[in-house]
Amino acid sequence: MWELDRTSAKPLYKQIADELEQKIAYGEFPAGSVLPSERKLADQLGVNRSTVVLAYSELRSLGILESRPGSGTRVSVTKWGVTPKHTPNWHRYAEGGSFLPSPPFLRRIREALELDPSMIDFAGGELAAELSPLEELHAIMSEKWPVMYLGYDNPQGYEPLRDTLVSFLREYRGIHTAASSILITSGSQQSLYLITQCLLSPGDAVAIEDPSYCYSLPMFQSAGLRLFRLPVDEQGIHPDDIYELYHKHRIKMIFLNPNFQNPTGALLSPERRERLLHIAGELGLPIVEDDPFSMTAYDGKPAPSLKSADRAGSVLYIGSFSKMAASGLRVGWMVAPHSIVKRLSDARQQMDFGLSVVPQQVAAQFLNSRYFLPHIDRLRSRLRHKRNLTIAALERELPGMIRWRHPEGGLHLWCTIAPEVNDGKLLEACIQRGMVFVPGSVYGSASGHVRFTYGRANTEDIPEGISRFAAALRSILN
Amino acid sequence: MWELDRTSAKPLYKQIADELEQKIAYGEFPAGSVLPSERKLADQLGVNRSTVVLAYSELRSLGILESRPGSGTRVSVTKWGVTPKHTPNWHRYAEGGSFLPSPPFLRRIREALELDPSMIDFAGGELAAELSPLEELHAIMSEKWPVMYLGYDNPQGYEPLRDTLVSFLREYRGIHTAASSILITSGSQQSLYLITQCLLSPGDAVAIEDPSYCYSLPMFQSAGLRLFRLPVDEQGIHPDDIYELYHKHRIKMIFLNPNFQNPTGALLSPERRERLLHIAGELGLPIVEDDPFSMTAYDGKPAPSLKSADRAGSVLYIGSFSKMAASGLRVGWMVAPHSIVKRLSDARQQMDFGLSVVPQQVAAQFLNSRYFLPHIDRLRSRLRHKRNLTIAALERELPGMIRWRHPEGGLHLWCTIAPEVNDGKLLEACIQRGMVFVPGSVYGSASGHVRFTYGRANTEDIPEGISRFAAALRSILN
Numbered sequence: 001m002w003e004l005d006r007t008s009a010k011p012l013y014k015q016i017a018d019e020l021e022q023k024i025a026y027g028e029f030p031a032g033s034v035l036p037s038e039r040k041l042a043d044q045l046g047v048n049r050s051t052v053v054l055a056y057s058e059l060r061s062l063g064i065l066e067s068r069p070g071s072g073t074r075v076s077v078t079k080w081g082v083t084p085k086h087t088p089n090w091h092r093y094a095e096g097g098s099f100l101p102s103p104p105f106l107r108r109i110r111e112a113l114e115l116d117p118s119m120i121d122f123a124g125g126e127l128a129a130e131l132s133p134l135e136e137l138h139a140i141m142s143e144k145w146p147v148m149y150l151g152y153d154n155p156q157g158y159e160p161l162r163d164t165l166v167s168f169l170r171e172y173r174g175i176h177t178a179a180s181s182i183l184i185t186s187g188s189q190q191s192l193y194l195i196t197q198c199l200l201s202p203g204d205a206v207a208i209e210d211p212s213y214c215y216s217l218p219m220f221q222s223a224g225l226r227l228f229r230l231p232v233d234e235q236g237i238h239p240d241d242i243y244e245l246y247h248k249h250r251i252k253m254i255f256l257n258p259n260f261q262n263p264t265g266a267l268l269s270p271e272r273r274e275r276l277l278h279i280a281g282e283l284g285l286p287i288v289e290d291d292p293f294s295m296t297a298y299d300g301k302p303a304p305s306l307k308s309a310d311r312a313g314s315v316l317y318i319g320s321f322s323k324m325a326a327s328g329l330r331v332g333w334m335v336a337p338h339s340i341v342k343r344l345s346d347a348r349q350q351m352d353f354g355l356s357v358v359p360q361q362v363a364a365q366f367l368n369s370r371y372f373l374p375h376i377d378r379l380r381s382r383l384r385h386k387r388n389l390t391i392a393a394l395e396r397e398l399p400g401m402i403r404w405r406h407p408e409g410g411l412h413l414w415c416t417i418a419p420e421v422n423d424g425k426l427l428e429a430c431i432q433r434g435m436v437f438v439p440g441s442v443y444g445s446a447s448g449h450v451r452f453t454y455g456r457a458n459t460e461d462i463p464e465g466i467s468r469f470a471a472a473l474r475s476i477l478n
Numbered sequence: 479m480w481e482l483d484r485t486s487a488k489p490l491y492k493q494i495a496d497e498l499e500q501k502i503a504y505g506e507f508p509a510g511s512v513l514p515s516e517r518k519l520a521d522q523l524g525v526n527r528s529t530v531v532l533a534y535s536e537l538r539s540l541g542i543l544e545s546r547p548g549s550g551t552r553v554s555v556t557k558w559g560v561t562p563k564h565t566p567n568w569h570r571y572a573e574g575g576s577f578l579p580s581p582p583f584l585r586r587i588r589e590a591l592e593l594d595p596s597m598i599d600f601a602g603g604e605l606a607a608e609l610s611p612l613e614e615l616h617a618i619m620s621e622k623w624p625v626m627y628l629g630y631d632n633p634q635g636y637e638p639l640r641d642t643l644v645s646f647l648r649e650y651r652g653i654h655t656a657a658s659s660i661l662i663t664s665g666s667q668q669s670l671y672l673i674t675q676c677l678l679s680p681g682d683a684v685a686i687e688d689p690s691y692c693y694s695l696p697m698f699q700s701a702g703l704r705l706f707r708l709p710v711d712e713q714g715i716h717p718d719d720i721y722e723l724y725h726k727h728r729i730k731m732i733f734l735n736p737n738f739q740n741p742t743g744a745l746l747s748p749e750r751r752e753r754l755l756h757i758a759g760e761l762g763l764p765i766v767e768d769d770p771f772s773m774t775a776y777d778g779k780p781a782p783s784l785k786s787a788d789r790a791g792s793v794l795y796i797g798s799f800s801k802m803a804a805s806g807l808r809v810g811w812m813v814a815p816h817s818i819v820k821r822l823s824d825a826r827q828q829m830d831f832g833l834s835v836v837p838q839q840v841a842a843q844f845l846n847s848r849y850f851l852p853h854i855d856r857l858r859s860r861l862r863h864k865r866n867l868t869i870a871a872l873e874r875e876l877p878g879m880i881r882w883r884h885p886e887g888g889l890h891l892w893c894t895i896a897p898e899v900n901d902g903k904l905l906e907a908c909i910q911r912g913m914v915f916v917p918g919s920v921y922g923s924a925s926g927h928v929r930f931t932y933g934r935a936n937t938e939d940i941p942e943g944i945s946r947f948a949a950a951l952r953s954i955l956n
Contacts, residue, residue, distance in 0.1 A: 014817070054816060057656045061815040063791035076789065086762030087791040093677040093764065094821040101824055129627040138625045141836065147616045149607040150806030176545075178535045190830040199571040219828045284564030286571065311554070313541035313565040328628030330834035337539040338532060339492070343572040346579055350697045351829070352668040356808035356837040358619065 157184020411455025635662020889933025
């Protein structure tokens with residue numbers, strides 16, 4: 001009677017809602033009739049109760065069902081009564097617009113983490129709770145704040161935070177800039193979104209690293225950009241590759257993550273930096289430098305920024321609070337010529353009228369506080385410890401079966417396994433065993449690559465997580 | 479020698495930067511040479527020092543100038559030295575992308591407010607500091623917050639805030655919904671941006687009120703939508719107008735602000751609400767109900783929401799914290815079918831990875847607090863007082879020369895003056911006298927209309943502000 005297809009891309013709750021809507025339309029459940037309770041229908045269909053809750057809620061929001069406390073869920077009388085009414089075809093609306101959905105693997109991982117909170121997480125691109133200065137941030141939040149007007153923020157962002165960043169960028173990133181050349185964003189994601197939406201047009205060609213986290217962002221494809229690859233080895237990209245892309249495809253911008261690259265951990269070598277900036281200057285080609293990880297350099301000396309050596313003014317610099325403190329605050333920044341900052345902040349006004357000042361106050365306070373440097377020291381040594389634990393576990397569990405690039409900063413370990421292993425099957429086998437990682441194909445790699453985010457996993461879970469991965473890999477290979 | 483054109487649309491700082499760049503390129507200022515100090519050049523050119531600061535900063539960010547503390551600003555040696563380098567043509571990049579700039583009048587108003595903070599502001603669409611519960615919000619912020627993980631938020635928004643809104647919407651807006659059908663946004667602007675970007679496609683036709691604040695949002699044009707008008711009288715739109723737009727232009731969505739409409743203050747009458755919902759249901763046409771002002775109803779009874787009578791499931795409901803408490807917190811919400819909420823939150827992830835939890839915690843806490851109801855009572859009575867003051871001043875200053883719609887809620891007074899008055903000239907004359915308002919043409923009106931936002935002006939400035947407006951209007955008419 002009920003035709004649920006568990007292998008379909010259509011979520012179960014949607015299948016149930018659609019089926020129910022049809023039954024109602026066909027008169028199987030007439031107007032005013034009482035439906036089975038959520039629990040009962042769930043039992044009957046062999047699904048989670050929450051799936052039925054969602055299906056009913058969908059139909060309720062469409063006006064097809066009504067629920068009243070104590071009297072259960074009924075088919076709405078108004079809707080199915082005298083006048084014929086048409087609910088807008090919301091599903092067709094939901095398919096409109098220009099946004100592509102997230103890559104299927106990432107949605108699968110998110111879903112697995114939501115369903116099972118005990119899942120060991122080597123996938124999420126953010127800091128584990130133990131790495132975040134939570135006590136310190138909460139101490140700052142609970143300070144006695146001076147009462148000030150809470151109106152719309154300056155379109156470029158909260159001025160005291162921009163002033164703080166002028167010092168921070170000078171001291172730690174070698175970047176000399178002014179508050180008027182800084183745009184505060186809600187993080188690197190918004191910085192990239194503004195750049196791809198406002199400075200590029202559909203059909204434009206851009207160069208990104210291969211592999212690159214940019215492939216995991218449907219944003220680039222949604223903006224209609226054509227992506228060309230700059231292969232990354234242990235020393236980063238080969239700058240001379242840019243000539244060919246420039247002459248053949250007229251690339252208009254280069255997106256790079258030169259320090260402890262996501263996903264490979266590669267650090268662009270000094271010679272290549274120099275060559276890169278020379279070529280960018282020669283071609284008048286802008287570089288977007290995404291620099292979230294440099295403060296985590298395990299040797300305690302933050303890798304220099306490209307921007308600090310940018311004599312030709314080629315570099316748009318992107319930084320963030322997320323990977324060095326807490327992603328949940330949603331604070332990032334961009335350094336750019338004032339005309340670009342103006343353009344992007346004007347566009348951002350159209351999207352969201354700017355940011356909340358509250359998290360910006362907290363971020364500024366933290367960067368200026370006595371908590372900041374001790375936190376960064378602790379973050380570095382803990383990340384190094386987690387990297388070492390992960391590598392030791394891989395050596396123990398999968399001797400000779402896996403290779404990796406040795407990162408000197410950042411959160412990620414990029415590994416190579418047998419190329420015949422199917423990405424999707426391996427991910428499913430890992431989820432069954434209670435761990436998630438990100439398959440390399442998400443970053444544009446050929447099969448046989450895996451990203452472990454040891455920065456996300458809890459320290460005490462690392463050996464067990466890798467052991468589950470090893471069991472899953474062996475199960476696939478056998 | 480310097481050719482500054484004060485009537486040009488190109489800002490003065492840009493003119494100075496371009497001129498300077500040319501002088502450097504032509505060798506007038508050779509590499510390494512010291513430029514005049516900002517103050518000196520400002521005096522020489524008869525401009526504000528801040529204008530020169532901006533020009534120098536622009537050239538610094540392009541790598542053309544260098545500044546070192548104590549040794550002034552010099553022409554960069556590296557850039558203008560041995561190797562020819564090309565700075566990316568940032569200006570061309572800044573002109574790319576699909577975002578239109580804000581309407582010229584709004585930019586002019588913003589600029590005037592920035593230059594002269596003593597300007598009496600009848601233009602800004604937000605609450606005056608005296609209307610915002612600043613003490614209460616700061617008391618909440620300074621509470622001892624429990625330490626919790628600050629990772630990426632749930633893509634639909636902070637769950638305790640959604641739970642709070644379920645009660646709030648039920649109690650005050652007559653809307654019965656579930657947390658799973660709520661999307662937290664950074665405000666109505668982001669809600670509208672998500673709807674126009676994700677549920678509509680370029681070329682789609684939509685209906686908006688006439689006049690409507692939507693005309694002031696380049697967002698609609700940037701999304702490539704075709705806008706059709708539903709004229710608003712004292713009772714709101716005429717629902718039967720929808721038929722013609724639907725059959726002639728195949729409109730796909732209707733954007734309405736039924737309670738104390740911006741800019742007219744109109745309240746959609748009960749008969750028209752019923753008719754509107756009937757027509758929307760008949761045509762299967764979605765309505766976006768933007769509902770920022772209803773809690774300000776001066777008689778203490780919030781006007782009902784359209785959504786509360788929405789039997790066919792036609793209404794996407796948008797609410798916000800901005801106009802009832804503080805716009806600077808950046809918290810708003812949307813109620814929609816779960817499939818739409820999913821789609822929009824997935825797209826929002828691509829734009830900014832979601833919101834900061836901190837302002838969401840503050841908003842939830844405030845809505846649940848003992849501060850909330852007394853604040854709303856105070857807000858209402860103060861707004862009514864400001865409306866009365868504004869009307870009294872208009873009667874005194876411009877007897878017989880101006881008419882207005884009498885609003886029973888909201889922040890705005892919509893006025894009609896002699897149609898031969900030129901919008902732009904009147905605005906300039908007001909700026910000269912130290913007050914700003916918004917010309918009606920910004921909202922799509924024919925000339926002869928004016929919006930006063932008495933909710934933004936400080937109470938004690940209202941008589942003087944209107945008196946300045948009256949003087950400006952008389953100067954134009956003579």
